[in-house]
Amino acid sequence: xxxxxxxxxxxxxxxxxxxxxxxxxxxxxxxxxxxxxxxxxxxxxxxxxxxxxxxxxxxxxxxxxxxxxxxxxxxxxxxxxxxxxxxxxxxxxxxxxxxxxxxxxxxxxxxxx
Amino acid sequence: xxxxxxxxxxxxxxxxxxxxxxxxxxxxxxxxxxxxxxxxxxxxxxxxxxxxxxxxxxxxxxxxxxxxxxxxxxxxxxxxxxxxxxxxxxxxxxxxxxxxxxxxxxxxxxxxxxxxxxxxxxxxxxxxxxxxxxxxxxxxxxxxxxxxxxxxxxxxxxxxxxxxxxxxxxxxxxxxxxxxxxxxxxxxxxxxxxxxxxxxxxxxxxxxxxxxxxxxxxxxxxxxxxxxxxxxxxxxxxxxxxxxxxxxxxxxxxxxxxxxxxxxxxxxxxxxxxxxxxxxxxxxxxxxxxxxxxxxxxxxxxxxxxxxxxxxxxxxxxxxxxxxxxxxxxxxxxxxxxxxxxxxxxxxxxxxxxxxxxxxxxxxxxxxxxxxxxxxxxxxxxxxxxxxxxxxxxxxxxxxxxxxxxxxxxxxxxxxxxxxxxxxxxxxxxxxxxxxxxxxxxxxxxxxxxxxxxxxxxxxxxxxxxxxxxxxxxxxxxxxxxxxxxxxxxxxxxxxxxxxxxxxxxxxxxxxxxxxxxxxxxxxxxxxxxxxxxxxxxxxxxxxxxxxxxxxxxxxxxxxxxxxxxxxxxxxxxxxxxxxxxxxxxxxxxxxxxxxxxxxxxxxxxxxxxxxxxxxxxxxxxxxxxxxxxxxxxxxxxxxxxxxxxxxxxxxxxxxxxxxxxxxxxxxxxxxxxxxxxxxxxxxxxxxxxxxxxxxxxxxxxxxxxxxxxxxxxxxxxxxxxxxxxxxxxxxxxxxxxxxxxxxxxxxxxxxxxxxxxxxxxxxxxxxxxxxxxxxxxxxxxxxxxxxxxxxxxxxxxxxxxxxxxxxxxxxxxxxx
Numbered sequence: 001x002x003x004x005x006x007x008x009x010x011x012x013x014x015x016x017x018x019x020x021x022x023x024x025x026x027x028x029x030x031x032x033x034x035x036x037x038x039x040x041x042x043x044x045x046x047x048x049x050x051x052x053x054x055x056x057x058x059x060x061x062x063x064x065x066x067x068x069x070x071x072x073x074x075x076x077x078x079x080x081x082x083x084x085x086x087x088x089x090x091x092x093x094x095x096x097x098x099x100x101x102x103x104x105x106x107x108x109x110x111x112x113x
Numbered sequence: 114x115x116x117x118x119x120x121x122x123x124x125x126x127x128x129x130x131x132x133x134x135x136x137x138x139x140x141x142x143x144x145x146x147x148x149x150x151x152x153x154x155x156x157x158x159x160x161x162x163x164x165x166x167x168x169x170x171x172x173x174x175x176x177x178x179x180x181x182x183x184x185x186x187x188x189x190x191x192x193x194x195x196x197x198x199x200x201x202x203x204x205x206x207x208x209x210x211x212x213x214x215x216x217x218x219x220x221x222x223x224x225x226x227x228x229x230x231x232x233x234x235x236x237x238x239x240x241x242x243x244x245x246x247x248x249x250x251x252x253x254x255x256x257x258x259x260x261x262x263x264x265x266x267x268x269x270x271x272x273x274x275x276x277x278x279x280x281x282x283x284x285x286x287x288x289x290x291x292x293x294x295x296x297x298x299x300x301x302x303x304x305x306x307x308x309x310x311x312x313x314x315x316x317x318x319x320x321x322x323x324x325x326x327x328x329x330x331x332x333x334x335x336x337x338x339x340x341x342x343x344x345x346x347x348x349x350x351x352x353x354x355x356x357x358x359x360x361x362x363x364x365x366x367x368x369x370x371x372x373x374x375x376x377x378x379x380x381x382x383x384x385x386x387x388x389x390x391x392x393x394x395x396x397x398x399x400x401x402x403x404x405x406x407x408x409x410x411x412x413x414x415x416x417x418x419x420x421x422x423x424x425x426x427x428x429x430x431x432x433x434x435x436x437x438x439x440x441x442x443x444x445x446x447x448x449x450x451x452x453x454x455x456x457x458x459x460x461x462x463x464x465x466x467x468x469x470x471x472x473x474x475x476x477x478x479x480x481x482x483x484x485x486x487x488x489x490x491x492x493x494x495x496x497x498x499x500x501x502x503x504x505x506x507x508x509x510x511x512x513x514x515x516x517x518x519x520x521x522x523x524x525x526x527x528x529x530x531x532x533x534x535x536x537x538x539x540x541x542x543x544x545x546x547x548x549x550x551x552x553x554x555x556x557x558x559x560x561x562x563x564x565x566x567x568x569x570x571x572x573x574x575x576x577x578x579x580x581x582x583x584x585x586x587x588x589x590x591x592x593x594x595x596x597x598x599x600x601x602x603x604x605x606x607x608x609x610x611x612x613x614x615x616x617x618x619x620x621x622x623x624x625x626x627x628x629x630x631x632x633x634x635x636x637x638x639x640x641x642x643x644x645x646x647x648x649x650x651x652x653x654x655x656x657x658x659x660x661x662x663x664x665x666x667x668x669x670x671x672x673x674x675x676x677x678x679x680x681x682x683x684x685x686x687x688x689x690x691x692x693x694x695x696x697x698x699x700x701x702x703x704x705x706x707x708x709x710x711x712x713x714x715x716x717x718x719x720x721x722x723x724x725x726x727x728x729x730x731x732x733x734x735x736x737x738x739x740x741x742x743x744x745x746x747x748x749x750x751x752x753x754x755x756x757x758x759x760x761x762x763x764x765x766x767x768x769x770x771x772x773x774x775x776x777x778x779x780x781x782x783x784x785x786x787x788x789x790x791x792x793x794x795x796x797x798x799x800x801x802x803x804x805x806x807x808x809x810x811x812x813x814x815x816x817x818x819x820x821x822x823x824x825x826x827x828x829x830x831x832x833x834x835x836x837x838x839x840x841x842x843x844x845x846x847x848x849x850x851x852x853x854x855x856x857x858x859x860x861x862x863x864x865x866x867x868x869x870x871x872x873x874x875x876x877x878x879x880x881x882x883x884x885x886x887x888x889x890x891x892x893x894x895x896x897x898x899x900x901x902x903x904x905x906x907x908x909x910x911x912x913x914x915x916x917x918x919x920x921x922x923x924x925x926x927x928x929x930x
Contacts, residue, residue, distance in 0.1 A: 011922040020634065020660040023921035034921060038634040055676040058664040060637040067637035069664040069672050074637070085563035106924075 008096060008103040014040065015100065022057040022066070027106065032093065033057030034102065035066060035077050042095050043077035044104045050075070050088025116144045119418065120205050120213050122195045122362065123221035124149035126158055127391035127407040129176050131219070134415035136185055142419060145187045146213045148205065150194040151244060154178055158244070159404055159538060162436070165248050165276030198366040200384055217386055217418055220363055220374060224356035224392035224402065229264065233326030234352075238334035242273045242353045251351065255280035259348030262286075262337050264323055266293040268434060270353035271310065275436040277351075278315055285345055286310065287321040287337070289354075297432050297443040301459075302466050302482045309439055326350055358393045358400050373400045378424040380414045388414050396427065403430045405537045412540075431492045431537055433485070433573045440481075442488035445495045446470065447478030458509045467509055474502045487511035489577065490525070493533045526580040535581065536567035536574045546578065550585045557590075558582070599638035601630045606859035610646055619651050621658055635661075642860035645747065648783050649855050652897035659914070665745035668917055669905040670727055678727060679720040681744035682734050683780065686754040686773035686792075687715030696737030704730055714751030714789060716742055728918055731906035740780075740904040747861070748783040749790075749851075752776040753801065757794035757811065766811035768794035771840050775847060781902040782894070785858030785867070788851065803831045806864040807847055812836075816843040820850060820876070821868040829865055832873045835881040849890035850880050856893075 017023045017036040024047060025032045033047040033056050045066075047057045054070030065074050065083060074083040080092035091109040095102065121128045124147050132145065160174040182189045193207040198218070206212040226241035228234055240250050251273070254261070261277045263270045266288030278284045286293075292303030293310075307317050322340040326347075329335045336346045358373030369375045369383040373395030380388050380396075391407045394400065401407060406428035416423035431444035447455075447470040458467040463483065469491065470478035475498045479491040490512040494501060501508055512525040531544030549555060549564045561578055562569040568578045582590045597603050604612070609628065618624045621643050625635060635643070640661035647655040659667050670678035684693070697717055701709055707721035722730055731741075744750060754772030758764040772792040779790075791802035792809040802808025804824040808831055810817040815838040819831035834850065837843050853876065858867040868876055879886045909918075 009924060011924070016916065016921050018660055018916065023916060025922045025924060026920045027924045031920075052674065053676075054674075055672075058668075058672060058676070060640060060663065061660065062634055062636045062640065063632050070674065072637065085560070 005107075006094075006105050007107045008105050010101055010103050012102055013100045014042065014097065014102060016102075017042070020061045022059075022061060024057050025104070031055075031057075032104065032106070033066075034095070034104070035061055037061060037064065037077070041077075042097055042102055044093040044095050045075065045077065045080050046091040046093075046109075048090055049073055050080075050082055050090045051086065056090070117142065117216040118214055119143040119145045119217050119219070120215035121145065121147045121219045121221060122198075122205065123147075123223055123391070123393075124151065124155050124189065125221060125223050125391060126155070126176070126404060127411050128219060128221040129155040130408050131221075131390060131411035131415050132185070132187070134412050135418060138415060139419055140185075143217075145185070146215075147182075147187060147189045148193045148195045148207050148211070148213075149189060149191050151246075152192040153245070154182070154189070154191075156245065161242075161245065161248050162272035162276055164245070165251060165273065166279040167276075171245060195362060198362070198387075200366060200387075203386070215386075217388070219388045219390055219414060220368075220382070220393060221390040222359040222362055222393045225359045226352065227355045227357050228352055229323065229354060231323055231326055233328055233334070236326055236328040236334045236350075237332050238347075238349045239326060240349055240351050242269050242351055243356070251277060251349070252280065254349040255282050257348065258282060260285060260346055261349045261351060262345055262347040263351045263353055264337075265351075265353035265355070266290070266317065266319065267296060267353065267355065268294060268432065269355075270351070271306075271434060272436055273351050273353050274310070274315055275313070275439075278313060282348075283316075284314075285316040285318065285347075287323055287339070288317070288319045289322055291319050293317070293319070294434075294443075297480075298441070298482075299447055299468055299480055301457075302441070302443075302468070302480050305464065305466055305482050306434075306439070306441065356392065356402055358395065360393050360395075363389065363393070371395050378426060379417055379422070380410055380425055381417075388417070390414055396425065399427060401428065401430070403432060405540060406430060408538075408540050429492070429496050431488065433488075433537075440483055440485045442481040442485035443479065444488065444492045445476070445478035447480060453477070456505075456509045469509060471501070474500050476501060476508075486525070486576065489533060489535060489537075489574075490529065492537075493529070496534075523580045523583050526577060527584045535577050536565075536569075539566045539569070541565050541567040543581065546581050547585050550582060555582075556586065598642060599636055601625075601632040601635050601639050602628060604628060606642070606862075609643070610650075610857075610859075613646050613650055619647065619654055620656075621647065621661060645783060645785065645860050649897070652900045666747070668724065668727065668914075669741055669743075669745065669909065670722070670724075671745045673720060675721075677721045677723055679718050679744075680722055680727070680730055680734075681712060681716050681718045681742040682739035683742040683776075684716045685776050686752055686769050688754075688769065688773065689717075693737055693739065696734065696739070700730055700733045703733065712744070712751075714744075715753050716744070716751065718744070725918055725920075728909050732910045735904075735907050735910055739906075741906045743780065743905075746783065747786050749776070749779045749781070749788050751789055752779075753789070753791040753805070755792075755794045755799040757792075761794055763797060764794035764811070765813050766794060766816065766840075768792040768800065768809075768811050771809065771811075771816075771843065772800075774840065775844060778844060778848065779851065779894075779898075781904075782851070782855070782898060783901065784851065784855050786861050786863045788854075788864065790847070804828070805831065807850060809843055809847070815839070818843065818846050818850075821865040821873065823863060823865045825863075827865070832868065834877060845887065845891050846880055848894050849887040850876065852890040852894040853879060855897075856890075 011025050020038050022033050022035045031047040033045050035043045047055050049056055049068040051073045054068040056066050058069045059066040064077055067074050073086050080090040082088040093109055094105045155177040157174040157176050163169040190211050193209055195205055196208045197206040204212050204214045226243045241247055260283040262285045263274045264287050266286050274284045274286045292300045293306050310317050324340045325338045327336040334347055334350050336344050338344045360370045360374045363374040364370040374389040374393050376382055376389050376394055376396050382389050390410050392402055409428055410425050413423040413425040434441040454471045456469045465483035468480045469476050476494045481488055529543050533543045535543050546565055546567050553564050555561055568575045598606055624643050644658050644661040665671050670680050704726050706719045710718045712718050752772040752775050754769045757768030788806050790807045791800040791805045793800040793802040794811050802810055804822040808819040815836055817836045818834040820834050822831035823829040854864050
């Protein structure tokens with residue numbers, strides 16, 4: 001496909017986010033939730049559940065997923081897709097971890113496999 | 114291509130299903146508009162009986178919520194009864210003045226209850242049984258008690274009678290014919306059914322011809338008089354004698370109508386562009402009132418709207434009576450006739466009766482009473498006109514006895530062909546369920562319901578679906594096992610709590626390691642539960658894991674639908690002062706809080722606060738002496754009080770003072786689910802203590818302690834724990850009871866469910882009769898309070914969990930692009 005032009009922005013470091021927790025990054029148009037898993041992987045999703053726009057950053061993080069605080073939809077941190085019988089997808093953004101600095105690229109919302 | 118306009122008149126189950134079929138095949142072919150005479154969305158009419166009996170609520174039976182219409186771009190006009198169809202101009206107009214043009218029109222006006230033209234039929238209190246409004250009227254009448262007389266001993270009448278009985282009314286069923294449900298049952302089965310209803314305390318009178326409904330001066334039903342002069346008092350009369358197609362609209366616009374709207378096999382009416390669907394239809398001289406044929410018609414219309422050439426050729430129908438505890442199944446035709454033979458099996462001691470009607474070596478009708486598991490198998494043989502001459506001898510014993518050794522019921526299900534229908538309501542066959550189980554890795558009933566809809570309507574095929582799970586999954590399916598806490602373990606809550614104590618597990622990861630959790634880090638179900646169990650069992654040693662708490666308990670406020678929060682400060686015993694109120698007013702102004710509301714627990718709720726503002730809001734409230742009301746906690750919420758001897762003419766004790774004492778003693782404690790208390794100063798019970806988790810009613814001679822009430826999803830009056838003499842005793846008993854619940858309750862299990870599970874007498878024995886146990890519970894509660902009574906708001910004002918309330922970064926526009 002076309003050449004990958006990445007626009008990495010540093011947003012903070014790993015220690016800023018509690019393990020199995022999330023923090024928000026505000027941009028002008030939207031809020032992005034940045035998650036840190038039990039194994040220190042970092043993911044970024046738009047802070048909006050595909051169901052009723054619940055703030056995913058406020059959910060419980062478990063096993064590569066977050067459970068939305070409003071109605072318990074379970075969303076994959078990697079793909080943004082709703083799990084189980086629910087159907088829907090929220091935007092997922094690429095994240096890069098260098099040492100413990102976190103970068104995200106908001107110009108690409110990817111639909112990872 | 115321009116989207117065609119599809120207009121549907123009526124919003125019952127049949128058009129709802131038709132749209133599902135249509136959207137499955139082609140989401141974009143039509144712009145759909147629905148006119149609904151009822152003021153609501155689409156719900157499952159089959160389930161009205163469980164709503165009437167109180168086993169379900171309206172919300173449980175909604176098929177398509179408002180969202181569904183939005184998502185599918187369907188315009189739904191509610192409370193819009195269609196009054197005109199202009200077939201020249203191709204437009205539809207409703208009574209409230211909405212006009213919509215159509216390219217294709219579907220008339221699905223359903224049916225009307227048949228009203229017997231008796232004198233008095235228009236009296237107040239004469240009801241029918243057709244839609245939710247009828248159910249609501251019946252429930253309303255049931256609250257006032259008295260006797261309900263149900264006219265009609267068919268399917269609907271009997272379901273209404275059983276439901277009204279469960280709602281506490283006296284019930285009489287009047288049936289014109291000699292036996293009940295004579296359209297579906299032969300006389301013998303009808304008799305068994307009558308006996309069963311009588312056993313339930315329902316007065317059944319057959320061969321009863323109603324003569325007149327008698328009213329009082331106010332125009333309300335008072336009694337019903339029969340032809341033989343018998344008079345039966347009645348506070349309501351329910352007419353459930355049948356339905357007739359609602360075909361008036363079609364008739365007035367000149368479509369061909371007989372009993373119902375006439376359609377051909379392609380489901381078109383006499384107008385090429387107008388289809389008719391559901392109970393308003395007459396097809397090959399048949400009108401249907403059961404759901405399965407309507408769903409078949411729905412499929413045919415969906416196909417033909419998309420230029421298909423599907424044909425509907427009529428349906429064999431099967432019926433189940435949806436009365437909990439009565440097993441009754443009937444299918445096909447079983448009138449006597451010269452060319453027919455029958456096979457009958459009776460087992461009076463087991464209450465079983467089965468009858469098959471055969472013609473030309475094929476089954477044409479089946480009635481099963483008391484034991485209905487072979488129903489679908491017989492129905493399958495009927496539909497396929499299978500030649501049964503080979504198995505005549507053993508046919509009546511059911512599928513299990515065909516070919517060699519008897520099979521168990523599961524093997525019988527295993528032997529069903531793939532196209533055997535399992536769920537009659539939704540037309541789901543065995544093959545579809547089995548492939549859903551394997552393809553989607555389903556392990557339980559809920560999964561099958563979510564993915565296939567099988568057993569999600571009337572639920573009577575639940576047993577069959579469970580057997581299919583058994584057959585498909587083998588040993589991996591074990592419905593009898595203890596329900597596990599969640600998908601991460603096979604252990605139930607009891608086992609986990611016991612092992613946490615006996616193995617002295619003191620962290621979440623220790624629990625997961627030792628008890629062999631199957632997921633790496635638990636899930637959103639088990640982690641909050643484990644966190645509570647550890648907080649409760651090891652109050653001095655366990656470090657609370659905030660990431661395992663639900664957001665409300667993590668940030669000490671209540672999340673709202675828009676992601677803002679609400680804040681409720683504690684008002685001890687519901688008492689407040691000008692200083693407190695002024696401080697609240699100032700906070701509301703300063704932070705521009707959009708809504709302020711009194712709660713049911715006698716406190717004030719400030720709603721719509723931005724998360725970032727929470728610490729500053731708490732700081733200001735704290736200066737006025739407020740602490741968190743823990744209105745978000747699975748823990749002690751409120752102690753509601755009345756004004757007691759301080760002010761009230763009737764007060765017998767200082768209920769306010771006692772309430773405040775209890776609240777000051779117990780605040781901050783975590784419990785399995787929320788815990789709400791109340792203290793009323795006299796038996797007039799103004800603090801509503803008898804529907805609380807724990808309640809106290811003050812009396813002259815002391816304090817009556819109540820527990821295990823509920824006034825939420827369930828409504829339940831409290832049980833009496835016992836009576837004590839002094840305030841100190843009252844406090845000790847209440848606290849000991851709370852501690853017993855804290856130690857034994859399953860996470861999210863309210864006190865009434867816990868108490869029911871372990872037995873009310875057991876609770877009384879340990880708290881009232883065993884002083885040693887009681888003081889031990891009391892002491893353990895006091896110990897744990899040392900670590901719990903820290904105001905979470907002032908902690909956060911001082912900087913705890915700062916990260917929770919601030920974004921990690923704020924990016925400028927340029928950087929984001």
